[in-house]
Amino acid sequence: MTDSTEFGKGAVRLDQGHVVGDGGIPERFQNPGLPPHVHRLADVDPRAAKRAERQVATLFLLSILATLAFVVAYFAFPVSKLVPVPFIGQASPSHLLLGLTLAASLFFIGAGAVHWAKTLMPDTEVVEQRHPLRSSAEEREAFTETLSAGGDAAQINRRPLIKATLGGALGLFAIPLVLPVIGGLGPLPGNALSTTFWDENHWPKGRRPRLMRDPEMLPIKADEVTIGSVFHVLPEGIDKAEHPLDEKGKAAVLLMRLNPEDLKVKKARDWGYQGIVAYSKICTHVGCPVGLYEQQTHHLLCPCHQSTFDVTQDCKVIFGPAHRPLPQLKINVDDEGYLVAESGFAEAVGPSFWERG
Ligand code: FES
Structure with missing residues:
Protein backbone atom coordinates (compact mmCIF):
# COMPACT_ATOMS: atom_id res chain seq x y z
CA MET A 1 0.00 0.00 0.00
CA THR A 2 1.33 3.45 -0.91
CA ASP A 3 0.48 6.61 1.02
CA SER A 4 1.64 10.12 -0.02
CA THR A 5 2.30 13.04 2.36
CA GLU A 6 4.45 16.27 2.63
CA PHE A 7 7.84 15.97 4.38
CA GLY A 8 10.09 19.05 4.48
CA LYS A 9 10.87 20.50 1.06
CA GLY A 10 9.34 18.76 -1.96
CA ALA A 11 6.86 15.93 -2.22
CA VAL A 12 7.61 12.61 -0.59
CA ARG A 13 5.77 9.33 -0.37
CA LEU A 14 5.36 6.99 2.53
CA ASP A 15 5.99 3.54 1.12
CA GLN A 16 5.32 0.70 3.54
CA GLY A 17 6.49 2.78 6.47
CA HIS A 18 9.65 4.17 4.76
CA VAL A 19 9.95 7.87 3.96
CA VAL A 20 10.85 7.93 0.26
CA GLY A 21 12.26 10.95 -1.62
CA ASP A 22 11.38 12.17 -5.11
CA GLY A 23 13.88 9.79 -6.66
CA GLY A 24 12.39 6.83 -4.83
CA ILE A 25 15.47 6.58 -2.54
CA PRO A 26 14.65 5.88 1.10
CA GLU A 27 15.56 8.83 3.36
CA ARG A 28 14.52 7.47 6.75
CA PHE A 29 13.79 4.04 8.11
CA GLN A 30 11.74 2.77 10.93
CA ASN A 31 13.87 1.60 13.82
CA PRO A 32 14.24 -2.12 13.13
CA GLY A 33 15.16 -2.79 16.78
CA LEU A 34 17.87 -5.15 17.93
CA PRO A 35 18.26 -8.57 16.35
CA PRO A 36 17.65 -11.53 18.66
CA HIS A 37 20.57 -11.98 21.02
CA VAL A 38 22.74 -15.02 20.32
CA HIS A 39 24.59 -16.32 23.34
CA ARG A 40 28.24 -17.24 23.01
CA LEU A 41 29.35 -20.77 23.72
CA VAL A 126 23.61 -1.37 26.12
CA VAL A 127 21.58 1.58 24.87
CA GLU A 128 22.64 4.90 26.27
CA GLN A 129 20.34 7.89 25.87
CA ARG A 130 21.76 11.32 25.24
CA HIS A 131 21.76 13.51 28.28
CA PRO A 132 23.36 16.71 29.59
CA LEU A 133 27.10 16.33 29.93
CA ARG A 134 27.17 16.74 33.66
CA SER A 135 25.42 13.86 35.27
CA SER A 136 23.59 14.11 38.55
CA GLY A 186 76.29 3.38 30.83
CA PRO A 187 79.04 2.39 30.86
CA LEU A 188 80.99 5.53 31.68
CA PRO A 189 83.01 6.66 28.67
CA GLY A 190 86.40 6.43 30.39
CA ASN A 191 89.18 6.61 27.83
CA ALA A 192 86.98 5.43 24.97
CA LEU A 193 87.22 8.62 22.92
CA SER A 194 90.97 9.05 23.48
CA THR A 195 91.81 6.12 21.24
CA THR A 196 90.63 5.59 17.69
CA PHE A 197 91.37 3.22 14.85
CA TRP A 198 93.85 5.81 13.53
CA ASP A 199 96.23 4.95 16.40
CA GLU A 200 99.51 3.22 15.69
CA ASN A 201 98.54 -0.16 17.17
CA HIS A 202 95.98 -0.59 14.37
CA TRP A 203 98.29 0.27 11.50
CA PRO A 204 98.81 -2.23 8.66
CA LYS A 205 102.13 -4.03 9.02
CA GLY A 206 105.06 -1.85 8.01
CA ARG A 207 103.09 1.16 6.87
CA ARG A 208 100.74 3.92 7.92
CA PRO A 209 96.96 3.57 7.42
CA ARG A 210 95.51 4.96 4.21
CA LEU A 211 92.55 7.29 4.27
CA MET A 212 89.67 5.32 2.75
CA ARG A 213 86.62 6.84 1.11
CA ASP A 214 83.44 6.00 3.05
CA PRO A 215 81.43 3.88 2.23
CA GLU A 216 83.33 2.42 -0.76
CA MET A 217 86.49 1.90 1.34
CA LEU A 218 88.77 2.88 -1.53
CA PRO A 219 92.08 4.69 -0.94
CA ILE A 220 92.32 8.31 -2.05
CA LYS A 221 95.17 9.85 -4.02
CA ALA A 222 96.05 13.43 -3.15
CA ASP A 223 95.39 14.65 -6.69
CA GLU A 224 91.81 13.28 -6.53
CA VAL A 225 91.00 15.84 -3.83
CA THR A 226 90.27 18.99 -5.80
CA ILE A 227 89.86 22.40 -4.19
CA GLY A 228 86.36 22.71 -2.74
CA SER A 229 85.71 18.96 -2.62
CA VAL A 230 84.99 17.10 0.60
CA PHE A 231 85.39 13.39 1.39
CA HIS A 232 84.02 11.29 4.23
CA VAL A 233 86.93 9.15 5.32
CA LEU A 234 87.68 6.11 7.51
CA PRO A 235 90.99 4.40 8.35
CA GLU A 236 92.19 1.44 6.32
CA GLY A 237 91.28 -1.93 7.87
CA ILE A 238 88.44 -0.62 10.06
CA ASP A 239 85.97 -3.14 8.58
CA LYS A 240 88.01 -5.90 10.21
CA ALA A 241 87.84 -4.31 13.65
CA GLU A 242 86.22 -6.36 16.40
CA HIS A 243 83.45 -3.77 16.78
CA PRO A 244 83.40 -1.95 13.43
CA LEU A 245 80.35 0.21 14.21
CA ASP A 246 81.88 1.56 17.43
CA GLU A 247 85.22 2.20 15.75
CA LYS A 248 83.66 3.93 12.75
CA GLY A 249 81.68 6.18 15.06
CA LYS A 250 84.90 7.45 16.64
CA ALA A 251 87.27 7.47 13.65
CA ALA A 252 85.10 9.25 11.05
CA VAL A 253 86.96 12.11 9.40
CA LEU A 254 86.18 14.88 6.91
CA LEU A 255 88.79 15.58 4.28
CA MET A 256 88.85 18.87 2.37
CA ARG A 257 91.23 20.75 0.11
CA LEU A 258 91.65 24.48 0.42
CA ASN A 259 94.01 26.87 -1.23
CA PRO A 260 97.08 26.57 1.08
CA GLU A 261 97.12 30.38 1.49
CA ASP A 262 93.60 30.23 2.95
CA LEU A 263 94.83 28.16 5.90
CA LYS A 264 95.62 30.83 8.48
CA VAL A 265 97.09 28.58 11.19
CA LYS A 266 100.59 27.19 10.68
CA LYS A 267 99.89 23.96 12.58
CA ALA A 268 96.86 23.27 10.37
CA ARG A 269 99.02 23.79 7.27
CA ASP A 270 101.83 21.59 8.61
CA TRP A 271 99.45 18.77 9.56
CA GLY A 272 97.85 18.82 6.13
CA TYR A 273 99.25 18.09 2.67
CA GLN A 274 99.33 20.85 0.04
CA GLY A 275 96.13 22.39 1.40
CA ILE A 276 94.40 19.03 2.05
CA VAL A 277 93.31 18.87 5.69
CA ALA A 278 91.51 16.19 7.72
CA TYR A 279 89.38 16.83 10.82
CA SER A 280 87.35 14.61 13.10
CA LYS A 281 83.73 14.47 12.01
CA ILE A 282 82.45 14.12 15.59
CA CYS A 283 81.11 17.40 16.91
CA THR A 284 82.80 18.58 20.12
CA HIS A 285 79.44 19.66 21.51
CA VAL A 286 77.55 16.41 22.07
CA GLY A 287 78.93 14.24 19.31
CA CYS A 288 76.67 14.57 16.25
CA PRO A 289 78.36 14.03 12.89
CA VAL A 290 79.45 17.35 11.43
CA GLY A 291 78.20 16.85 7.92
CA LEU A 292 77.84 20.18 6.13
CA TYR A 293 80.77 21.90 4.45
CA GLU A 294 80.30 25.38 3.02
CA GLN A 295 82.73 25.51 0.17
CA GLN A 296 82.78 29.31 -0.20
CA THR A 297 83.30 30.22 3.47
CA HIS A 298 85.20 27.04 4.45
CA HIS A 299 82.84 26.55 7.38
CA LEU A 300 81.85 23.17 8.76
CA LEU A 301 78.36 23.06 10.26
CA CYS A 302 76.93 20.64 12.77
CA PRO A 303 73.25 20.08 11.96
CA CYS A 304 72.25 19.25 15.54
CA HIS A 305 72.71 22.63 17.26
CA GLN A 306 74.37 24.67 14.53
CA SER A 307 77.89 24.77 15.91
CA THR A 308 80.08 26.19 13.16
CA PHE A 309 83.80 25.48 12.76
CA ASP A 310 86.14 27.56 10.60
CA VAL A 311 88.47 25.29 8.63
CA THR A 312 90.77 28.20 7.76
CA GLN A 313 91.38 28.69 11.52
CA ASP A 314 92.14 25.09 12.41
CA CYS A 315 88.41 24.36 12.89
CA LYS A 316 87.99 26.91 15.65
CA VAL A 317 84.38 27.30 16.88
CA ILE A 318 82.93 30.53 15.47
CA PHE A 319 79.27 29.92 16.36
CA GLY A 320 77.11 27.63 18.45
CA PRO A 321 77.36 25.70 21.70
CA ALA A 322 80.54 23.68 21.00
CA HIS A 323 83.56 24.84 23.02
CA ARG A 324 86.50 23.11 21.40
CA PRO A 325 87.83 22.97 17.82
CA LEU A 326 87.47 19.73 15.90
CA PRO A 327 90.65 17.63 16.38
CA GLN A 328 92.89 17.54 13.31
CA LEU A 329 94.34 14.33 11.86
CA LYS A 330 97.92 14.70 10.69
CA ILE A 331 98.19 13.41 7.11
CA ASN A 332 100.76 12.88 4.36
CA VAL A 333 101.11 10.77 1.21
CA ASP A 334 102.78 7.37 0.81
CA ASP A 335 105.13 6.25 -1.98
CA GLU A 336 102.21 5.59 -4.30
CA GLY A 337 100.65 9.00 -3.75
CA TYR A 338 97.82 7.79 -1.49
CA LEU A 339 96.85 9.88 1.50
CA VAL A 340 97.88 8.31 4.82
CA ALA A 341 97.62 9.25 8.49
CA GLU A 342 100.92 10.27 10.08
CA SER A 343 99.60 9.57 13.59
CA GLY A 344 96.37 9.18 15.52
CA PHE A 345 94.49 12.20 16.90
CA ALA A 346 96.54 14.19 19.40
CA GLU A 347 93.50 14.60 21.67
CA ALA A 348 90.23 12.84 22.40
CA VAL A 349 87.57 13.22 19.72
CA GLY A 350 83.95 14.08 20.40
CA PRO A 351 82.25 15.91 23.22
CA SER A 352 83.83 17.08 26.44
CA PHE A 353 82.94 15.04 29.49
CA TRP A 354 84.07 14.70 33.05
CA GLU A 355 86.28 11.67 32.54
CA ARG A 356 88.11 13.08 29.59
CA GLY A 357 91.41 13.38 31.43
S1 FES B 1 76.21 18.24 18.62
FE1 FES B 1 77.03 19.63 17.24
S2 FES B 1 76.25 21.47 17.83
FE2 FES B 1 75.43 20.12 19.27
Whole structure:
Protein backbone atom coordinates (compact mmCIF):
# COMPACT_ATOMS: atom_id res chain seq x y z
CA MET A 1 0.00 0.00 0.00
CA THR A 2 1.33 3.45 -0.91
CA ASP A 3 0.48 6.61 1.02
CA SER A 4 1.64 10.12 -0.02
CA THR A 5 2.30 13.04 2.36
CA GLU A 6 4.45 16.27 2.63
CA PHE A 7 7.84 15.97 4.38
CA GLY A 8 10.09 19.05 4.48
CA LYS A 9 10.87 20.50 1.06
CA GLY A 10 9.34 18.76 -1.96
CA ALA A 11 6.86 15.93 -2.22
CA VAL A 12 7.61 12.61 -0.59
CA ARG A 13 5.77 9.33 -0.37
CA LEU A 14 5.36 6.99 2.53
CA ASP A 15 5.99 3.54 1.12
CA GLN A 16 5.32 0.70 3.54
CA GLY A 17 6.49 2.78 6.47
CA HIS A 18 9.65 4.17 4.76
CA VAL A 19 9.95 7.87 3.96
CA VAL A 20 10.85 7.93 0.26
CA GLY A 21 12.26 10.95 -1.62
CA ASP A 22 11.38 12.17 -5.11
CA GLY A 23 13.88 9.79 -6.66
CA GLY A 24 12.39 6.83 -4.83
CA ILE A 25 15.47 6.58 -2.54
CA PRO A 26 14.65 5.88 1.10
CA GLU A 27 15.56 8.83 3.36
CA ARG A 28 14.52 7.47 6.75
CA PHE A 29 13.79 4.04 8.11
CA GLN A 30 11.74 2.77 10.93
CA ASN A 31 13.87 1.60 13.82
CA PRO A 32 14.24 -2.12 13.13
CA GLY A 33 15.16 -2.79 16.78
CA LEU A 34 17.87 -5.15 17.93
CA PRO A 35 18.26 -8.57 16.35
CA PRO A 36 17.65 -11.53 18.66
CA HIS A 37 20.57 -11.98 21.02
CA VAL A 38 22.74 -15.02 20.32
CA HIS A 39 24.59 -16.32 23.34
CA ARG A 40 28.24 -17.24 23.01
CA LEU A 41 29.35 -20.77 23.72
CA ALA A 42 31.27 -19.66 26.81
CA ASP A 43 28.06 -18.06 28.18
CA VAL A 44 26.14 -21.30 28.17
CA ASP A 45 28.80 -23.98 28.46
CA PRO A 46 31.10 -23.88 31.55
CA ARG A 47 33.62 -26.13 29.81
CA ALA A 48 33.86 -23.69 26.90
CA ALA A 49 34.32 -20.85 29.41
CA LYS A 50 37.16 -22.78 31.08
CA ARG A 51 38.73 -23.45 27.70
CA ALA A 52 38.53 -19.74 26.82
CA GLU A 53 40.11 -18.88 30.16
CA ARG A 54 43.04 -21.19 29.42
CA GLN A 55 43.44 -19.69 25.96
CA VAL A 56 43.53 -16.16 27.38
CA ALA A 57 46.02 -17.20 30.04
CA THR A 58 48.20 -18.87 27.38
CA LEU A 59 48.33 -15.64 25.38
CA PHE A 60 49.36 -13.66 28.46
CA LEU A 61 51.95 -16.33 29.28
CA LEU A 62 53.39 -16.01 25.77
CA SER A 63 53.69 -12.27 26.39
CA ILE A 64 55.59 -12.97 29.60
CA LEU A 65 57.97 -15.32 27.76
CA ALA A 66 58.54 -12.75 25.02
CA THR A 67 59.38 -10.10 27.62
CA LEU A 68 61.84 -12.44 29.32
CA ALA A 69 63.38 -13.22 25.91
CA PHE A 70 63.77 -9.46 25.40
CA VAL A 71 65.76 -9.20 28.61
CA VAL A 72 67.96 -12.16 27.64
CA ALA A 73 68.55 -10.73 24.15
CA TYR A 74 69.44 -7.35 25.63
CA PHE A 75 72.29 -8.82 27.67
CA ALA A 76 73.34 -11.74 25.46
CA PHE A 77 73.99 -10.05 22.10
CA PRO A 78 76.41 -7.16 21.54
CA VAL A 79 74.86 -4.35 19.49
CA SER A 80 77.91 -3.86 17.29
CA LYS A 81 78.06 -7.45 15.99
CA LEU A 82 76.57 -7.73 12.49
CA VAL A 83 75.30 -10.83 10.68
CA PRO A 84 73.89 -11.27 7.15
CA VAL A 85 70.09 -11.22 7.14
CA PRO A 86 67.97 -12.12 4.08
CA PHE A 87 66.24 -9.10 2.44
CA ILE A 88 67.94 -6.64 4.84
CA GLY A 89 71.63 -7.16 4.20
CA GLN A 90 73.60 -6.77 7.39
CA ALA A 91 71.91 -6.31 10.74
CA SER A 92 72.69 -6.57 14.40
CA PRO A 93 71.13 -9.71 15.96
CA SER A 94 70.62 -7.66 19.11
CA HIS A 95 68.41 -5.14 17.30
CA LEU A 96 66.49 -7.86 15.47
CA LEU A 97 65.78 -9.86 18.62
CA LEU A 98 64.87 -6.81 20.71
CA GLY A 99 62.40 -5.71 18.04
CA LEU A 100 60.87 -9.15 17.58
CA THR A 101 60.53 -9.96 21.28
CA LEU A 102 59.09 -6.53 22.10
CA ALA A 103 56.57 -6.88 19.25
CA ALA A 104 55.61 -10.38 20.43
CA SER A 105 55.25 -9.18 24.00
CA LEU A 106 52.86 -6.41 22.96
CA PHE A 107 50.99 -8.59 20.47
CA PHE A 108 50.21 -11.36 22.96
CA ILE A 109 48.97 -8.89 25.59
CA GLY A 110 46.65 -7.38 22.97
CA ALA A 111 45.53 -10.76 21.62
CA GLY A 112 44.83 -12.02 25.16
CA ALA A 113 42.77 -8.94 25.99
CA VAL A 114 40.75 -9.17 22.77
CA HIS A 115 40.11 -12.89 23.21
CA TRP A 116 39.10 -12.33 26.82
CA ALA A 117 36.66 -9.60 25.79
CA LYS A 118 35.17 -11.68 23.02
CA THR A 119 34.69 -14.87 24.98
CA LEU A 120 34.29 -14.11 28.68
CA MET A 121 33.49 -10.47 29.28
CA PRO A 122 29.80 -9.42 29.56
CA ASP A 123 27.89 -9.78 26.33
CA THR A 124 24.98 -7.46 26.98
CA GLU A 125 23.88 -4.78 24.53
CA VAL A 126 23.61 -1.37 26.12
CA VAL A 127 21.58 1.58 24.87
CA GLU A 128 22.64 4.90 26.27
CA GLN A 129 20.34 7.89 25.87
CA ARG A 130 21.76 11.32 25.24
CA HIS A 131 21.76 13.51 28.28
CA PRO A 132 23.36 16.71 29.59
CA LEU A 133 27.10 16.33 29.93
CA ARG A 134 27.17 16.74 33.66
CA SER A 135 25.42 13.86 35.27
CA SER A 136 23.59 14.11 38.55
CA ALA A 137 24.99 12.82 41.83
CA GLU A 138 22.63 9.86 41.67
CA GLU A 139 23.77 9.02 38.18
CA ARG A 140 27.41 9.19 39.18
CA GLU A 141 26.72 6.94 42.10
CA ALA A 142 24.87 4.57 39.81
CA PHE A 143 27.82 4.64 37.42
CA THR A 144 30.21 3.66 40.16
CA GLU A 145 27.97 0.78 41.06
CA THR A 146 27.72 -0.25 37.41
CA LEU A 147 31.49 -0.12 37.14
CA SER A 148 32.05 -2.36 40.09
CA ALA A 149 29.26 -4.64 38.89
CA GLY A 150 31.04 -4.75 35.51
CA GLY A 151 34.23 -5.74 37.29
CA ASP A 152 32.38 -8.55 39.00
CA ALA A 153 30.77 -9.57 35.72
CA ALA A 154 34.18 -9.64 34.03
CA GLN A 155 34.97 -12.31 36.61
CA ILE A 156 38.38 -10.86 37.33
CA ASN A 157 38.16 -11.93 40.94
CA ARG A 158 36.71 -15.30 40.13
CA ARG A 159 39.37 -16.10 37.57
CA PRO A 160 42.65 -15.90 39.45
CA LEU A 161 44.59 -17.53 36.61
CA ILE A 162 43.74 -14.66 34.25
CA LYS A 163 44.28 -12.10 36.99
CA ALA A 164 47.74 -13.47 37.80
CA THR A 165 48.91 -13.89 34.22
CA LEU A 166 47.59 -10.48 33.14
CA GLY A 167 49.25 -8.90 36.15
CA GLY A 168 52.51 -10.63 35.22
CA ALA A 169 52.25 -9.66 31.56
CA LEU A 170 51.50 -6.00 32.26
CA GLY A 171 53.95 -5.78 35.15
CA LEU A 172 56.85 -7.28 33.20
CA PHE A 173 56.04 -5.20 30.16
CA ALA A 174 57.42 -2.18 32.00
CA ILE A 175 60.88 -3.79 31.84
CA PRO A 176 61.48 -3.25 28.09
CA LEU A 177 60.52 0.39 28.55
CA VAL A 178 62.86 1.02 31.46
CA LEU A 179 65.79 -1.27 30.65
CA PRO A 180 67.09 0.50 27.50
CA VAL A 181 66.96 3.84 29.34
CA ILE A 182 68.97 2.55 32.28
CA GLY A 183 71.28 0.42 30.13
CA GLY A 184 71.73 3.26 27.63
CA LEU A 185 73.21 5.48 30.33
CA GLY A 186 76.29 3.38 30.83
CA PRO A 187 79.04 2.39 30.86
CA LEU A 188 80.99 5.53 31.68
CA PRO A 189 83.01 6.66 28.67
CA GLY A 190 86.40 6.43 30.39
CA ASN A 191 89.18 6.61 27.83
CA ALA A 192 86.98 5.43 24.97
CA LEU A 193 87.22 8.62 22.92
CA SER A 194 90.97 9.05 23.48
CA THR A 195 91.81 6.12 21.24
CA THR A 196 90.63 5.59 17.69
CA PHE A 197 91.37 3.22 14.85
CA TRP A 198 93.85 5.81 13.53
CA ASP A 199 96.23 4.95 16.40
CA GLU A 200 99.51 3.22 15.69
CA ASN A 201 98.54 -0.16 17.17
CA HIS A 202 95.98 -0.59 14.37
CA TRP A 203 98.29 0.27 11.50
CA PRO A 204 98.81 -2.23 8.66
CA LYS A 205 102.13 -4.03 9.02
CA GLY A 206 105.06 -1.85 8.01
CA ARG A 207 103.09 1.16 6.87
CA ARG A 208 100.74 3.92 7.92
CA PRO A 209 96.96 3.57 7.42
CA ARG A 210 95.51 4.96 4.21
CA LEU A 211 92.55 7.29 4.27
CA MET A 212 89.67 5.32 2.75
CA ARG A 213 86.62 6.84 1.11
CA ASP A 214 83.44 6.00 3.05
CA PRO A 215 81.43 3.88 2.23
CA GLU A 216 83.33 2.42 -0.76
CA MET A 217 86.49 1.90 1.34
CA LEU A 218 88.77 2.88 -1.53
CA PRO A 219 92.08 4.69 -0.94
CA ILE A 220 92.32 8.31 -2.05
CA LYS A 221 95.17 9.85 -4.02
CA ALA A 222 96.05 13.43 -3.15
CA ASP A 223 95.39 14.65 -6.69
CA GLU A 224 91.81 13.28 -6.53
CA VAL A 225 91.00 15.84 -3.83
CA THR A 226 90.27 18.99 -5.80
CA ILE A 227 89.86 22.40 -4.19
CA GLY A 228 86.36 22.71 -2.74
CA SER A 229 85.71 18.96 -2.62
CA VAL A 230 84.99 17.10 0.60
CA PHE A 231 85.39 13.39 1.39
CA HIS A 232 84.02 11.29 4.23
CA VAL A 233 86.93 9.15 5.32
CA LEU A 234 87.68 6.11 7.51
CA PRO A 235 90.99 4.40 8.35
CA GLU A 236 92.19 1.44 6.32
CA GLY A 237 91.28 -1.93 7.87
CA ILE A 238 88.44 -0.62 10.06
CA ASP A 239 85.97 -3.14 8.58
CA LYS A 240 88.01 -5.90 10.21
CA ALA A 241 87.84 -4.31 13.65
CA GLU A 242 86.22 -6.36 16.40
CA HIS A 243 83.45 -3.77 16.78
CA PRO A 244 83.40 -1.95 13.43
CA LEU A 245 80.35 0.21 14.21
CA ASP A 246 81.88 1.56 17.43
CA GLU A 247 85.22 2.20 15.75
CA LYS A 248 83.66 3.93 12.75
CA GLY A 249 81.68 6.18 15.06
CA LYS A 250 84.90 7.45 16.64
CA ALA A 251 87.27 7.47 13.65
CA ALA A 252 85.10 9.25 11.05
CA VAL A 253 86.96 12.11 9.40
CA LEU A 254 86.18 14.88 6.91
CA LEU A 255 88.79 15.58 4.28
CA MET A 256 88.85 18.87 2.37
CA ARG A 257 91.23 20.75 0.11
CA LEU A 258 91.65 24.48 0.42
CA ASN A 259 94.01 26.87 -1.23
CA PRO A 260 97.08 26.57 1.08
CA GLU A 261 97.12 30.38 1.49
CA ASP A 262 93.60 30.23 2.95
CA LEU A 263 94.83 28.16 5.90
CA LYS A 264 95.62 30.83 8.48
CA VAL A 265 97.09 28.58 11.19
CA LYS A 266 100.59 27.19 10.68
CA LYS A 267 99.89 23.96 12.58
CA ALA A 268 96.86 23.27 10.37
CA ARG A 269 99.02 23.79 7.27
CA ASP A 270 101.83 21.59 8.61
CA TRP A 271 99.45 18.77 9.56
CA GLY A 272 97.85 18.82 6.13
CA TYR A 273 99.25 18.09 2.67
CA GLN A 274 99.33 20.85 0.04
CA GLY A 275 96.13 22.39 1.40
CA ILE A 276 94.40 19.03 2.05
CA VAL A 277 93.31 18.87 5.69
CA ALA A 278 91.51 16.19 7.72
CA TYR A 279 89.38 16.83 10.82
CA SER A 280 87.35 14.61 13.10
CA LYS A 281 83.73 14.47 12.01
CA ILE A 282 82.45 14.12 15.59
CA CYS A 283 81.11 17.40 16.91
CA THR A 284 82.80 18.58 20.12
CA HIS A 285 79.44 19.66 21.51
CA VAL A 286 77.55 16.41 22.07
CA GLY A 287 78.93 14.24 19.31
CA CYS A 288 76.67 14.57 16.25
CA PRO A 289 78.36 14.03 12.89
CA VAL A 290 79.45 17.35 11.43
CA GLY A 291 78.20 16.85 7.92
CA LEU A 292 77.84 20.18 6.13
CA TYR A 293 80.77 21.90 4.45
CA GLU A 294 80.30 25.38 3.02
CA GLN A 295 82.73 25.51 0.17
CA GLN A 296 82.78 29.31 -0.20
CA THR A 297 83.30 30.22 3.47
CA HIS A 298 85.20 27.04 4.45
CA HIS A 299 82.84 26.55 7.38
CA LEU A 300 81.85 23.17 8.76
CA LEU A 301 78.36 23.06 10.26
CA CYS A 302 76.93 20.64 12.77
CA PRO A 303 73.25 20.08 11.96
CA CYS A 304 72.25 19.25 15.54
CA HIS A 305 72.71 22.63 17.26
CA GLN A 306 74.37 24.67 14.53
CA SER A 307 77.89 24.77 15.91
CA THR A 308 80.08 26.19 13.16
CA PHE A 309 83.80 25.48 12.76
CA ASP A 310 86.14 27.56 10.60
CA VAL A 311 88.47 25.29 8.63
CA THR A 312 90.77 28.20 7.76
CA GLN A 313 91.38 28.69 11.52
CA ASP A 314 92.14 25.09 12.41
CA CYS A 315 88.41 24.36 12.89
CA LYS A 316 87.99 26.91 15.65
CA VAL A 317 84.38 27.30 16.88
CA ILE A 318 82.93 30.53 15.47
CA PHE A 319 79.27 29.92 16.36
CA GLY A 320 77.11 27.63 18.45
CA PRO A 321 77.36 25.70 21.70
CA ALA A 322 80.54 23.68 21.00
CA HIS A 323 83.56 24.84 23.02
CA ARG A 324 86.50 23.11 21.40
CA PRO A 325 87.83 22.97 17.82
CA LEU A 326 87.47 19.73 15.90
CA PRO A 327 90.65 17.63 16.38
CA GLN A 328 92.89 17.54 13.31
CA LEU A 329 94.34 14.33 11.86
CA LYS A 330 97.92 14.70 10.69
CA ILE A 331 98.19 13.41 7.11
CA ASN A 332 100.76 12.88 4.36
CA VAL A 333 101.11 10.77 1.21
CA ASP A 334 102.78 7.37 0.81
CA ASP A 335 105.13 6.25 -1.98
CA GLU A 336 102.21 5.59 -4.30
CA GLY A 337 100.65 9.00 -3.75
CA TYR A 338 97.82 7.79 -1.49
CA LEU A 339 96.85 9.88 1.50
CA VAL A 340 97.88 8.31 4.82
CA ALA A 341 97.62 9.25 8.49
CA GLU A 342 100.92 10.27 10.08
CA SER A 343 99.60 9.57 13.59
CA GLY A 344 96.37 9.18 15.52
CA PHE A 345 94.49 12.20 16.90
CA ALA A 346 96.54 14.19 19.40
CA GLU A 347 93.50 14.60 21.67
CA ALA A 348 90.23 12.84 22.40
CA VAL A 349 87.57 13.22 19.72
CA GLY A 350 83.95 14.08 20.40
CA PRO A 351 82.25 15.91 23.22
CA SER A 352 83.83 17.08 26.44
CA PHE A 353 82.94 15.04 29.49
CA TRP A 354 84.07 14.70 33.05
CA GLU A 355 86.28 11.67 32.54
CA ARG A 356 88.11 13.08 29.59
CA GLY A 357 91.41 13.38 31.43
S1 FES B 1 76.21 18.24 18.62
FE1 FES B 1 77.03 19.63 17.24
S2 FES B 1 76.25 21.47 17.83
FE2 FES B 1 75.43 20.12 19.27
